Amino acid sequence: MNRRDFNQLLGMGAAGIMMPALPAFSRTIAPEALLEPGLDVAVKKRLADAALNAAKAKGATYADVRIGRYLNQFVLTRENKVQGIINSESFGVGVRVIANGCWGFASVGDARDESVVAKAAETAVAIAKANARLLTEPVQLAPQKGFGEVSWKAPIKKNAFEVPIKEKVDLLLSCNAAAMQNGANFVNNVLFQVNEQKYFASTDGTYADQDIHRIGPSFTVTAVDPQNGRFATRNSLSAPMGMGYEYLQVNPSDKLSGITTRYNKGYDMLEDITAAAKQAKEKLSAKSVEAGKYDLVLDPSHLWLTIHESVGHPLELDRVLGYEANYAGTSFVTLDKWKTKSFNYGSKEVNLVADKTQVGSLGAVGWDDEGVKTKKWDLVKDGILVNYQAIRDQVHILGEKESQGCCYADNWSSVQFQRMANVSLEAGKTPLSVANMIKDVKKGVYIIGDGSFSIDQQRYNFQFGGQLFYEIKNGEIVGMLKDVSYQANTKEFWNSCAAVCDESDYRLGGAFNDGKGQPSQSSAVSHGSATARFNGVNVINTARKIG
Amino acid sequence: MAILTKDEAKTIIDKVLGYSKADETSVSVNGGRTGNIRYARNSVSTSGETNNLSVAVTAVYGKRSGTATINELDDASLEKTVRRAEEIARLAPENPEYMTMLGPQKYLDTNTYAESTAKIDPNFRAQAAFDSIDPCRKKNLTAAGYMEDTTGFVAIGNSKGLFGYNRATSVDFSITVRTADGLGSGYANPDVNDVSKLNTKATTEIAMQKALASASARALEPGKYTVILEPTASVELLQNMMRSMDGRSADEGRSFLSKKGGGTRLGEKLFDERVTIITDPLNADLPLPAFGGGGGGRFGGGGGEGVPQEKMTWIENGVVKNMFFSRFWAQKKGVAPVPAPAGFILQGGTQSLADMIKSTDKGILVTRFWYIRAVDPQTQLYTGLTRDGTFYIENGQIKFPVKNFRFNESPVIMLNNVEALGKPVRAGGNLIPPMKIRDFTFTSLSDAV
Numbered sequence: 004m005n006r007r008d009f010n011q012l013l014g015m016g017a018a019g020i021m022m023p024a025l026p027a028f029s030r031t032i033a034p035e036a037l038l039e040p041g042l043d044v045a046v047k048k049r050l051a052d053a054a055l056n057a058a059k060a061k062g063a064t065y066a067d068v069r070i071g072r073y074l075n076q077f078v079l080t081r082e083n084k085v086q087g088i089i090n091s092e093s094f095g096v097g098v099r100v101i102a103n104g105c106w107g108f109a110s111v112g113d114a115r116d117e118s119v120v121a122k123a124a125e126t127a128v129a130i131a132k133a134n135a136r137l138l139t140e141p142v143q144l145a146p147q148k149g150f151g152e153v154s155w156k157a158p159i160k161k162n163a164f165e166v167p168i169k170e171k172v173d174l175l176l177s178c179n180a181a182a183m184q185n186g187a188n189f190v191n192n193v194l195f196q197v198n199e200q201k202y203f204a205s206t207d208g209t210y211a212d213q214d215i216h217r218i219g220p221s222f223t224v225t226a227v228d229p230q231n232g233r234f235a236t237r238n239s240l241s242a243p244m245g246m247g248y249e250y251l252q253v254n255p256s257d258k259l260s261g262i263t264t265r266y267n268k269g270y271d272m273l274e275d276i277t278a279a280a281k282q283a284k285e286k287l288s289a290k291s292v293e294a295g296k297y298d299l300v301l302d303p304s305h306l307w308l309t310i311h312e313s314v315g316h317p318l319e320l321d322r323v324l325g326y327e328a329n330y331a332g333t334s335f336v337t338l339d340k341w342k343t344k345s346f347n348y349g350s351k352e353v354n355l356v357a358d359k360t361q362v363g364s365l366g367a368v369g370w371d372d373e374g375v376k377t378k379k380w381d382l383v384k385d386g387i388l389v390n391y392q393a394i395r396d397q398v399h400i401l402g403e404k405e406s407q408g409c410c411y412a413d414n415w416s417s418v419q420f421q422r423m424a425n426v427s428l429e430a431g432k433t434p435l436s437v438a439n440m441i442k443d444v445k446k447g448v449y450i451i452g453d454g455s456f457s458i459d460q461q462r463y464n465f466q467f468g469g470q471l472f473y474e475i476k477n478g479e480i481v482g483m484l485k486d487v488s489y490q491a492n493t494k495e496f497w498n499s500c501a502a503v504c505d506e507s508d509y510r511l512g513g514a515f516n517d518g519k520g521q522p523s524q525s526s527a528v529s530h531g532s533a534t535a536r537f538n539g540v541n542v543i544n545t546a547r548k549i550g
Numbered sequence: 551m552a553i554l555t556k557d558e559a560k561t562i563i564d565k566v567l568g569y570s571k572a573d574e575t576s577v578s579v580n581g582g583r584t585g586n587i588r589y590a591r592n593s594v595s596t597s598g599e600t601n602n603l604s605v606a607v608t609a610v611y612g613k614r615s616g617t618a619t620i621n622e623l624d625d626a627s628l629e630k631t632v633r634r635a636e637e638i639a640r641l642a643p644e645n646p647e648y649m650t651m652l653g654p655q656k657y658l659d660t661n662t663y664a665e666s667t668a669k670i671d672p673n674f675r676a677q678a679a680f681d682s683i684d685p686c687r688k689k690n691l692t693a694a695g696y697m698e699d700t701t702g703f704v705a706i707g708n709s710k711g712l713f714g715y716n717r718a719t720s721v722d723f724s725i726t727v728r729t730a731d732g733l734g735s736g737y738a739n740p741d742v743n744d745v746s747k748l749n750t751k752a753t754t755e756i757a758m759q760k761a762l763a764s765a766s767a768r769a770l771e772p773g774k775y776t777v778i779l780e781p782t783a784s785v786e787l788l789q790n791m792m793r794s795m796d797g798r799s800a801d802e803g804r805s806f807l808s809k810k811g812g813g814t815r816l817g818e819k820l821f822d823e824r825v826t827i828i829t830d831p832l833n834a835d836l837p838l839p840a841f842g843g844g845g846g847g848r849f850g851g852g853g854g855e856g857v858p859q860e861k862m863t864w865i866e867n868g869v870v871k872n873m874f875f876s877r878f879w880a881q882k883k884g885v886a887p888v889p890a891p892a893g894f895i896l897q898g899g900t901q902s903l904a905d906m907i908k909s910t911d912k913g914i915l916v917t918r919f920w921y922i923r924a925v926d927p928q929t930q931l932y933t934g935l936t937r938d939g940t941f942y943i944e945n946g947q948i949k950f951p952v953k954n955f956r957f958n959e960s961p962v963i964m965l966n967n968v969e970a971l972g973k974p975v976r977a978g979g980n981l982i983p984p985m986k987i988r989d990f991t992f993t994s995l996s997d998a999v
Binding site: 088109234468492 | 589618634673694698803806808809935
């Protein structure tokens with residue numbers, strides 16, 4: 004039984020739709036409390052030292068402590084109604100140790116007292132020792148130099164929590180009104196803002212204080228045709244970003260024109276929702292796709308999810324090794340493929356990088372949750388598999404001397420483990436616009452926006468939908484399609500990549516809630532790309548009749 | 551442990567209500583302990599335990615409501631939380647769909663708690679993991695598993711005199727066993743809330759057998775097949791369908807239960823006549839909570855309201871008999887409010903899974919589906935894949951393992967293509983029979999093991 008089902012068993016099921024899950028142990032707070040400063044850094048250091056010293060005194064050979072204050076705000080509207088405004092705070096301390104060669108972890112909420120934190124550290128050591136009898140090999144932790152007292156702050160221009168709620172509500176309701184005026188029958192809208200205030204310390208000698216900001220506006224508009232009983236939706240083309248409120252104060256240079264407007268470092272929600280209402284209506288009478296092989300032209304607002312599922316996840320080393328076998332699965336990218344140094348992950352056009360430093364991305368931080376300074380590295384170079392994503396207790400398997408900095412926990416109450424970096428497809432090196440890419444396509448589908456997504460437990464076979472589908476015939480867009488999904492095998496798909504547009508078309512997509520682990524944790528991650536072309540992909544028609 | 555008795559919880563609720571100056575006030579108190587142990591590569595990877603206790607207060611002025619929460623129970627903290635909820639309510643926009651709080655309700659006396667589960671400690675979890683890992687080590691197989699136990703309570707009350715209390719336990723154990731060469735994988739996921747009914751060794755042995763038996767899978771062409779779906783396979787598809795049985799969405803024209811030309815498909819026969827789905831909180835094999843939703847509304851704005859959960863028939867002999875209705879929508883439509891089901895029973899027959907295999911000429915046995923995602927809400931079309939034990943059946947016997955398939959199928963179509971229903975067993979908090987379904991649509995093959 005999962006947590007949601009258990010909550011139902013208790014009678015705690017949340018009513019309504021689009022209600023995002025709050026982090027563990029979070030509590031509702033007044034809006035002004037979102038701007039209160041957290042604990043002073045000197046106090047955090049004192050608490051951290053208490054935990055580290057207690058762990059060492061009990062026999063830990065390594066310990067780290069995370070003191071986290073997680074702030075969230077959700078503003079939810081539906082048509083002309085405010086459904087909810089939720090401000091929440093979660094504060095606590097998590098301590099991870101190695102004792103008798105085994106990991107142990109314990110966390111405690113609302114801990115502002117050194118003795119409470121020290122007790123958590125002792126519990127973590129006791130858990131490590133209790134489980135050491137089941138250990139097959141002791142943890143091998145890559146050495147990491149201590150950075151001393153350091154800090155990192157997301158380079159935001161306007162803290163979203165400082166913006167009055169009224170301004171946000173007015174924006175969302177004006178968007179909804181525009182949708183209704185342009186043909187939508189229903190509209191839901193949510194603005195999600197996050198501030199992670201994280202303090203990390205370890206027995207290596209790093210004390211890192213970090214201030215992370217993220218923002219995610221999104222909507223769904225629905226158009227209904229009561230006569231034939233059909234309905235269609237269109238979701239926003241926004242990407243959640245590691246930015247402040249400046250993301251919603253869009254500059255003309257942030258927009259790309261085309262069959263529909265797409266967005267780069269700024270998002271015009273009013274413009275997008277107006278288009279969405281018209282397009283949802285248009286979908287109702289669009290032509291149903293004829294199944295077959297097509298050349299696909301995939302916009303970054305769509306391709307980010309394909310990258311996430313078919314590159315980001317299979318190149319997580321913990322999956323390769325089997326740590327996720329009972330849940331999210333393993334990976335087809337086994338170590339023997341990497342060792343050959345010639346495994347064709349994709350065509351020569353395909354260059355995939357991992358980057359925990361990318362400005363504006365959801366996954367950008369200065370140090371990861373085990374004190375590793377973040378960086379950028381190659382995963383696939385000119386189509387050849389060259390590396391994985393790994394953390395400190397795995398990199399020795401790759402013959403590397405230091406971690407790549409991919410360790411993350413979604414809350415102070417969760418143990419940190421390997422999570423995906425921002426994994427992106429690099430833009431093409433020769434100038435190529437979307438219009439010129441389409442000009443060369445004889446029979447194709449241009450897909451914008453992410454939709455339904457599913458991939459097998461070793462990341463071979465996938466099926467993806469989208470938001471907007473346009474038929475391309477002899478180099479021209481000839482109309483809208485519906486009922487489109489494409490199926491492919493990861494390796495064949497990336498080897499069918501024929502071209503990638505240049506840097507001027509490069510944009511980030513991403514998600515707040517990438518789930519992994521047991522108990523499941525979510526992490527936020529971005530994926531960038533320019534529009535790319537994939538030849539001869541199998542498109543299926545998803546229309547059905549249910550009587 | 552943060553488990554309050556009914557009386558302790560009532561005392562806190564009454565105290566909070568005494569502090570309130572709002573037009574209406576509701577309170578929910580909930581708490582519990584969750585422990586877990588996770589293992590992979592035949593070794594423990596993580597393990598932990600957390601406790602939590604929280605009080606949520608919703609204050610309402612007219613149609614404005616505000617919610618505040620606290621995890622401290624002293625008088626000053628509780629009063630501060632009430633004042634904060636009132637403050638938020640005064641600032642909140644009016645909710646035109648706000649429904650005045652319910653008065654006292656009559657709740658069924660359901661049994662969702664097992665003392666055996668409440669007593670679980672770290673040593674018990676370590677032993678459970680050992681009992682699962684050890685047989686795998688001995689047979690050169692690799693175990694990856696997870697056990698999570700939760701013991702919790704929720705109490706709700708409001709200024710109109712409503713009070714409800716429920717405590718519950720839950721155990722989630724799942725195990726995936728893989729062969730050393732990576733060519734075979736098996737899975738088992740029993741569903742209990744009483745840990746004395748869980749045997750991790752016996753469960754692991756089922757996964758071991760499936761792993762060994764699935765190691766030399768052959769490829770079959772994708773297409774339409776007769777399938778036998780184990781309850782663990784079909785549960786998520788059925789849950790998705792049940793979660794879509796919202797009356798408001800149907801009325802609004804954006805549901806598979808919306809009718810062409812307007813209205814809903816209530817009373818229409820949409821499924822095979824052998825399909826009957828009910829909810830029964832008093833069922834001994836699947837006890838359910840006596841009320842739906844937390845009274846204080848964890849997310850504010852009214853949240854759950856404490857509507858009683860009662861025996862309900864959703865689908866009877868293939869006919870849609872009920873949908874769930876919020877109190878607001880029920881009033882608008884002039885019907886009684888119906889909370890969404892917390893767990894359901896798909897009634898079946900008396901056959902076991904083995905009996906069903908024996909009576910199958912040609913078919914495919916599916917252990918588990920994976921990565922199920924909605925493709926089209928209009929037709930309830932979902933896609934996903936088979937995983938961890940897919941086998942070809944011929945002349946009543948499992949002949950050989952087959953490579954995994956991707957499906958594109960709707961539970962509505964599936965429940966129209968019923969060949970046979972077996973004896974229901976617990977799966978994912980529901981009672982579901984093994985099902986034999988004809989013409990199940992597999993659209994492609996996967997090389998994943």
